[in-house]
Amino acid sequence: MAGESKIEIVIAVIAVIFFILGVYLNKKSLHSEKPSDNEIDQSQIDAIGLSKREYEVLIQIHKGFSNKEIAEHLFLSESTIKTHVSNILVKLDAKRRTQAIQKAKALQILPS
């Protein structure tokens, strides 16, 4: 009786340990399987040659602001914003700001 109980306890402990291990490892793998969504890929930003300022403007575009509003937010003139936007469009190979948003998302440089 005493021996049997010991074995059962050992089995129970083993069961719990491996159950937790299973949950833990699974959670870890799921976490590393898809960092694809919502993560910003800095290497892509560098790859297409987007400057710091240009990226800031891109984020403002993404949020739906006009050139004038972006200028106010960043304390710049609208001319400067237009220059940045034009450069962003060239680097993202986009014809419009809405298309730039799409391409930026595809490149993981903007949150989806």
Add this chain to the structure above:
Amino acid sequence: MAGESKIEIVIAVIAVIFFILGVYLNKKSLHSEKPSDNEIDQSQIDAIGLSKREYEVLIQIHKGFSNKEIAEHLFLSESTIKTHVSNILVKLDAKRRTQAIQKAKALQILPS
């Protein structure tokens, strides 16, 4: 010796079973935890009074197309698209199409 082996095998089997159980249950719970994202809320579309056509145009806007391109895709005139876009902006309380995209996402009527 023979008895000990049996016990070890039993423990090993128990361990494997509970390990798999842990992985399985964890995967199941993670799957049911967040189906929240990326789902389109039809009730919201109705709530703001977006018509079928208007919603189709909104999707095209979201994809980054110009009014002219949208007109071609839906076999309509650019004038018609402009009318739809204007109505969409009013219903979404947006000043620009980029802002409309943002608001539409917030309302879950466009995929994030």
Add this chain to the structure above:
DNA sequence: AGCGTTTTGGTACTTTAGTATGAGTATTTG
């Protein structure tokens, strides 16, 4: 200090977006 890139900004221009208004044609629904 000097060089290259970035950032800033201007002018002038073209294109796209968006508004206002009106109106004819479906489509649906009481």
Add this chain to the structure above:
DNA sequence: CAAATACTCATACTAAAGTACCAAAACGCT
């Protein structure tokens, strides 16, 4: 069927976006 709603399209306009070109100031790095 009649009325309301949705869909279509046009004209004329204003506003915003985008392009092209130039140039000075600011940074970063060697």
